[in-house]
Amino acid sequence: MAAHITLDLIQEITRLDGTTYFDIANMVMNGRAELAAINGLIKEVRIIKLNIPHSTAIGQYEDYVSDHYTIPPEKFDQWVEWLPHDDASQQQYETIIKENHIG
DSSP states (O other): OOOOOOEEEEEEEEEETTTTTEEEOOHHHHHHHHHHHHHTTEEEEEEEEEOOOOOOHHHHHHHHHHHHOOOOOOSSSSOOOOOOOOOHHHHHHHHHHHTTTTT
């Protein structure tokens, strides 16, 4: 079983093609995103909101993220976007973004 991932911030990731997305993550993943930017895997990362409230939606989305993703090691050569891939997790993602007045 994968480790449970706690999510407590929202960051904006700018892909190499200039498009952006909101990443619901934590400080460790923010550090990995900074490394990804330094290593040219993404263009930029910036924290939008710290210490997001732990709502029902965030708890459910943490379960989804924990089941589908892992925090990469410090040395990695590919940026994996932690985005939802099904309707339920997409709804949770959108609820979190809305609850935090982002977008």
